[in-house]
């Protein structure tokens with residue numbers, strides 16, 4: 001039965017699965033993304049499976065587990081080739097597969113031009129307004145196009161001759177929708193863009209804008225997190241390419257057929273996180289943290305961050321604010337610790353290497369100036385932290401810090417809220433995240449304003465328990481109302497409507 005919560009549907013896996021089966025009605029469902037949901041890596045103890053740090057994976061995995069299908073992605077784990085079958089496929093999870101992962105192998109040159117190059121030194125800074133200059137290279141663009149063609153071939157193989165719905169994730173595949181439609185006009189193609197879409201002035205500098213937009217207009221349905229990003233996209237199209245933009249119905253006609261553009265704010269598996277947080281795995285990670293940080297229960301209060309090391313996440317900004325907090329408010333010395341879980345990311349890109357150096361120097365300097373024999377103010381844990389470790393850190397946090405300079409959604413904020421079944425803990429949240437639109441009970445900050453950040457930290461650290469509970473229970477109700485299953489439901493309902501209008505094959 002569907003539970004009505006504040007007028008919105010709260011869906012379970014099974015309910016979503018039923019809805020998607022109705023919409024797909026026998027068609028294959030194929031998800032495409034660059035990052036794979038499960039990487040096989042070689043370690044001392046043999047081959048193990050790792051779930052990468054990715055908001056996109058956090059959201060799409062539960063969705064595909066619920067509805068089943070095939071996930072086509074770049075095989076990037078060191079042992080990936082050892083576990084696939086003759087068609088480069090492997091079931092996930094291996095013990096009782098819920099979906100099939102089809103791996104696509106890229107050469108180092110392809111990975112360099114398409115992933116590190118065009119995707120992450122051109123499109124990533126172009127779409128996130130964080131004052132990092134994007135770099136453009138024609139060779140990278142050619143490689144990007146070539147890799148989009150490789151994924152087209154893999155998807156067509158997976159689709160076979162029958163009908164299929166292809167659900168593409170993210171900015172790595174702007175050209176794929178058009179490539180698929182040209183090869184197979186009967187395929188239904190949806191794309192979800194997990195990062196912001198910039199305003200048309202910012203987009204204008206992209207040298208191959210027309211081809212990129214034409215690629216995206218191969219979609220039947222194109223989703224962004226926010227209405228604001230949809231508006232930006234329509235404005236960009238209106239300005240840059242020959243197409244009819246219908247602002248009233250939020251659709252674009254190019255070559256006689258429409259692409260519907262809609263906001264679908266993404267979320268997490270609220271109920272599952274709430275269950276997982278009390279498992280033995282989380283308890284074990286908590287003990288490991290306590291050991292590693294040499295903490296005892298009742299020790300200093302913890303402010304926790306859990307991010308990929310990315311310049312969009314505002315990590316130096318939060319460290320500088322913490323430094324100023326300790327200088328302006330000496331009463332917090334020895335009483336508070338900042339624990340940063342930091343997953344290395346895109347380290348072949350120069351900006352990311354520089355950020356790592358900057359962070360090392362900052363942590364070293366701040367600790368050197370403030371530490372005592374018993375207390376180190378910042379613990380910077382640079383490693384890939386698995387799902388259970390992130391949940392353990394969320395539960396240990398008195399304050400969770402999300403200080404992104406710009407973020408499409410930021411699912412760590414929603415994971416934190418879902419994990420706090422104890423209805424406690426404070427979320428300090430950048431107003432420049434998509435999550436800030438829903439989580440109005442967080443302590444919201446402008447991460448560019450260091451004084452405001454210090455005040456917000458003081459407020460969060462000294463907030464009375466009754467207020468913490470009030471805010472957390474409202475945020476929990478908010479995330480419970482809009483889980484990742486509701487997100488999937490809205491996308492597939494919308495696709496069903498385009499079918500009903502006869503706009504989609």
Ligand code: F6P
Pocket residue numbers: 035053054055056057170194195308345346
């Ligand atoms: O959501 C944006 C995104 O770029 C995803 O596509 C990606 O998986 C995640 O962030 C992490 O980045 P990466 O896959 O480059 O490590």
